[in-house]
Amino acid sequence: MGTSQKETTEENGKAVVSIPKTSDVASTSVQRSLQEQLLNTHLRAQHDETKKTYAFWETQPVAQFTEDTSTSQTLQEGPIDAPKTIADVRQEPYNLPAGFEWSTCDVNDEKTVAEVYQLLTMNYVEDDDNMFRFKYSQQFLKWALQPPGWQEDWVLGVRVSASGKLVAFITGVPAKMRACEATVSMVEINFLCVHKKLRQKRLAPVLIKEITRRVNLRGIWQAAYTAGVVLPKPVATAQYWHRSLNPKKLISVGFSRLAPRMTLARTLKLYKLPEQTQTPGLRPLKAEDAPQVAELLRVYLAKFQLAPEFTEEEIRHYLVPQDGVIDAYVVADEGGKLTDLMSYYTLPSTIIGNAQYDTLKAAFMYYTVAAKTPLLQLMQDLLVLAHQKGHDVFNALDIFENEKFLKELKFGIGDGRLRYYLYNWRLKEELKAAQIGLVLL
Ligand SMILES: CC(C)(COP(=O)(O)OP(=O)(O)OC[C@H]1O[C@@H](n2cnc3c(N)ncnc32)[C@H](O)[C@@H]1OP(=O)(O)O)[C@@H](O)C(=O)NCCC(=O)NCCS
Incomplete structure (x- = not known):
């Protein structure tokens, strides 16, 4: 889930872009150049939010910013990776940094769901100005994480080995998704969270790779997810x-x-x-x-x-x-x-x-x-x-x-x-x- 959160106003200047109406513009050439300027401004704004390189996401089977979308013959709609079978999937979990271990989280266990709630309540998504932070209730988490076909090992945590403290989390739930003409068995990935004290240590890519492995082990190869940040490459x-x-x-x-x-x-x-x-x-x-x-x-x-x-x-x-x-x-x-x-x-x-x-x-x-x-x-x-x-x-x-x-x-x-x-x-x-x-x- 991405940033929510609050109303923007003219005063804080984030929402208002004034685009001149055609009738305000004297000649077509002026009009064109204005349109180009606006387009450039729009592209620049998008570019500002887009980092130059994505060390992790550039290695993943996702659409990339560097792709040439004008030659649609080469870029077919459908899977990006060559087809795989469950036998091709790595059997062992990915390695975590020393001192951390994987932990499947049973949200029907009251103690565990309270730990997940605590991690998310203190460390999950905030608005840009850090005024509000999502507070999913325990009942909500049980509901969101256990739809028909849910898998226990897709509710994945990372704990500190010595103390058992839950410090990171990611989940998947199954869903049939239609993307344009195709209907595909996917997972919806959600609740990616790393404790504030462990940020920027490249733990998120390990969580994403491990949940992908666990999902692949059940013969599912596609996922849908949302985020506030720009990553390669938004569908919308x-x-x-x-x-x-x-x-x-x-x-x-x-x-x-x-x-x-x-x-x-x-x-x-x-x-x-x-x-x-x-x-x-x-x-x-x-x-x-x-x-x-x-x-x-x-x-x-x-x-x-x-x-x-x-x-x-x-x-x-x-x-x-x-x-x-x-x-x-x-x-x-x-x-x-x-x-x-x-x-x-x-x-x-x-x-x-x-x-x-x-x-x-x-x-x-x-x-x-x-x-x-x-x-x-x-x-x-x-x-x-x-x-x-x-x-x-x-x-x-x-x-x-x-x-x-x-x-x-x-x-x-x-x-x-x-x-x-x-x-x-x-x-x-x-x-x-x-x-x-x-x-x-
Ligand atoms: C999102 C979060 C888990 C990322 O962890 P981090 O410690 O900041 O970053 P890490 O060093 O572990 O990993 C960085 C990589 O994760 C990617 N990343 C960052 N946020 C991401 C997101 N929401 N979804 C997927 N990948 C994300 C980065 O782009 C980077 O990959 P890149 O090198 O290809 O650009 C962490 O910032 C967090 O818990 N934030 C609060 C909750 C939140 O926003 N969750 C995501 C909801 S969509």
Whole structure:
């Protein structure tokens, strides 16, 4: 998972790029040169975030920045590595530096899940200004790491041999993924974390190689993952947007700022939501809904170029509500037929060093299908429900068809970008955020 996190404003200058409209430009040659300048600025900005060399990632079967994508005949869509069999996979675990050892983490064991929670709570993803850090709950970790087909040895830790202290972590869960035309058995890699005191010692590449080996040993050769950082080479770049539900708290903890010429009272009025939802037939999703929800998702996700293919069993796992972890709702018509789906997961952040508040309660948009009810109405209802449950902010990416409601429902653009990556799978071209139909937790 990549950086989240807070709203950006005109004052901090991260979000605003003003592009002249065609009518503002006198001649076509001037227009062209301006466009070139803008393009160059855009490329430079991207280049600044892109390092010159990637000692590890350049050795891996991932698309590289140095590839010439204009000659698409040579770069076929599909696996990057030559096909392998399980017999080709290295049998022994990769070596760790002296004094460290591999540890498969059983998250059903209360002590172990508490250790993982502690490692992530203190060392996982922070925003660029180190004001907020993701705080996945233990219940969330159990849910995210044990979908149908989960493998115990894909929940991988590194411990200090002498003390047993857990100091690094990485996980994989299985998923059927459609990438453009192909449907591929993949893993979703998540929760890569190295203790702050052990950073920059090249432990991350060892974790990535070891989880890859363990996944390969089960005949899976591809992975999907997301990160805030630029690595070779994003399949797509998405942008976080945030909808204030509790503006007073968000302003007080520095998540958002009072806009120029706005008072707190006017801000509270601006973000005020109705007390009740408006869609008739809206109710929490139940396990029995899985077959109909599977069909809604199958039809909807077919519109996107990168999207999971969920089984009914996976839908029961990922979408049946669990308090403080996942909330999902469906709309049933008078005959009981399900017409729409909406969901969000709960991922709080620690507010670092704030005397008044220690936790930011955030809802993150998950899978939503507006097959009958207008998307705008459905999302407004989802905001109402998230607000009722005490969330401070509702986060969404500009993936799916989200551009259709983000501005209208008063989401503000964030300072976090999320890059999508595929391991050992090449696409012909980079995708737009709106072609992505995948949410990684
Ligand atoms: C991400 C993290 C594990 C990297 O560890 P580190 O100690 O900073 O870096 P290491 O020296 O071990 O490894 C560096 C290599 O990892 C790569 N790397 C850094 N972040 C990465 C990420 N999120 N995903 C994959 N590779 C990553 C670097 O690009 C570098 O490879 P390169 O030489 O090819 O460029 C660590 O910074 C961390 O725990 N951060 C907080 C949590 C976090 O951001 N997790 C990732 C969520 S996507």
